[in-house]
Amino acid sequence: MQDQHAVYSQLSEADFVSLFSEIYEHSEWVAEQLWRQKAEQPEGYFDHLDKIKQTMADIVEQSSDEQKLMLLRAHPDLAGKTALIGALTDASKSEQSGAGLDQCSEEELAHFLQLNDVYRANFGFPFIMAVKGATKAQILEGFEERTPNDWKTEFDRAMNEVHKIAGFRLASL
Structure with missing residues (x-):
């Protein structure tokens, strides 16, 4: 259409x-x-x-897989250090605040930072989830569900999430 x-x-x-x-x-x-x-x-x-x-x-x-990996690495952590210093893109800021990630308690923030660090250490790229319409609890469940994945499974999942995010961003134009 x-x-x-x-x-x-x-x-x-x-x-x-x-x-x-x-x-x-x-x-x-x-x-x-x-x-x-x-x-x-x-x-x-x-x-x-x-x-x-x-x-x-x-x-x-x-x-190439190398270029896809660079694309994944271009994404910020959810409720991560980039958000804390106010350096998110407008789209990422809107998406994360829509999921309530800009209103984390100190304990929630510490938990997110720890999860981000573990995930990034396991896979070499940030945890990526299309958070539009998601709650903090659903995002935390995503971390817990996906962190045990093998690298290839998680790479593919992260790429699928990137495409979902792109779809949301296009729809908002």
Whole structure:
């Protein structure tokens, strides 16, 4: 379906890349590749957010495992040090505050920091969960459920979560 009043395909390269640059956290390369693919599509193709979402996901999935790992590592910890110093992207700040992660008690915050450290030590990237609509309790359950996973299982799960986050971010445009 075409988005009402959407004319993304009419944007300049700079505006197009700027608009889509934070759909995948700190990974402007996805938006840049999306722009390059724009010339290969029929007129108005990128006026449909569902097509943009699928094309962006395809770009990410066709990238190297090293590039995917860099994308995962670009994400902040949930209720982590980046949030504490106020250095989250606007999208991450909104997502984390929507889940109540900006209102943790000292004990909850200490627990999140400990879980983040253990998870990152196990996998080499932060715990990633699409937290829109989730509660702190559900996020903690996610940590507990996923931390025992093997590396490949968790890498794949984290990538799925990244795509969910991208979908939420696109839907909010």
